[in-house]
Amino acid sequence: MSIDWITVAAQIANFLVLVWLLRRFLYRPILDGIDAREAEIAKRMQAAVTAKEQAEAAQTEYQNKVQALHVAQSEMTETIRKKAEEQRDALLAAAREKMDAEHSAWQAHLDAKARDYAAKLHGAGAAALLSLTRKALGDLADESLEARMAHHLVQQIKPMAKDLIGAAGQAAGAVITSHSPLPPATQDALTAELRTIMPDVSLRFEVDAQQAPGLVLRLGGAQVEWTTDSYIDGLDAMIIDQLTKNSDTKVHSHGD
């Protein structure tokens, strides 16, 4: 065991060279690489943090937009609903008005139909009644309907002669109109009867085809009528009265 001082010196030199070599090729590259990588990692982490913040900001903005859209959607839905309700109400009101109008028109049509039917019934009834009455009077009593109606008219006028003369005022002529020309005998009999009641009044006979069968006496502003229409009007009133009584009875019976 001995120390070779030349070798010692050489080994010191070798060691110093090795320190330099390792510093140049090992420590510095490795440590600088680690530092650079740490800096790169820090940079990337910072970039990631920035990106995350941007993403969070974008998310917040998106959520706000979504919230605003939801609010706008709700408002729009509410507006549309209100408009729809208004439009529905308007349509319903228009439909109701239209239905009322159609109902009124239909009711008017029904009334017109009813009136028309009643008029036809009235006419047909009057014609049938007149025909039957005329035939019955002719066959059974050898009497004409016009003569009996003229006699009846005179009987009606008698109680109201004073009123009739008062209503006639200064008029000096009376007019008797009929649906068909009166037989001369009937005219004479009627003239004779009326002269006993109103001796100062001249009498004139006219024919009006539009008039219902019967007689109408016009004296100035007064008028006395005895026609099948007035008779059937009275008959209608009686029938309606009877029908009303029957319906009340039915209602009461149903109510019971």
Added chain:
Amino acid sequence: MNLSPDQTIMFNAWGLPINATIFYTWIVMALLTVVSILITRNLRADVPPNRWRTTLEVIVQGIQGQIEEISGGPSRHLLYYAGTLFLFVAVSNLLLVVPGFEPPTSSLSTTTALALSVLIAVPMFGISSRGLCGYLKTYIEPSFIMLPFNIIAEFSRGISLAIRLYGNIMSGAVIAAILLTVAPFFFPVVMDALGLLTGMIQAYIFAILATVYISSATASSAKVEKDIP
């Protein structure tokens, strides 16, 4: 049987005899340098490190961590010095298993050289850290009476370092050689494995002690007082 590789002349260069200690030292130096160059070339920060670079990073950062634990802070110059000490001694000792290789650390000249380098490095680091006066002042602390003892302690550190490393490595190599002669089939293998462990431990101890000496020389007086129980 040569106990020291200093006595083995490998070849002559420029008229100077190159012994085995220097020759194998150059091999270790070349190995460390070439491996470092091969691994650390084309380093880029944006490219993930490969396994070799990671291995080197682990080694360098391990050494740096040990130094920071002892010295209390990062010091690249101390890393260059103590790290090189560790790597040189460790690789030299690990190459013990290579047939025909004689570790330079089994030469007392090498260990003496390394101990002398520590002996020189301690005041150099101390002066660079504290200044000349501040460093020389540590020799008369806590009293000027301690000056001779401090000087003796300084030299005894170097001697103990040199003898410890030399004794361990040389003894391991000598024992392995003796056992190879006596029982060539089994015991040399066991001793070589034990020598690897011992070599690594010695490399660690040598580098740690050098770091401790240098750190104690560079530490501030307040920290030194604080460290003393």
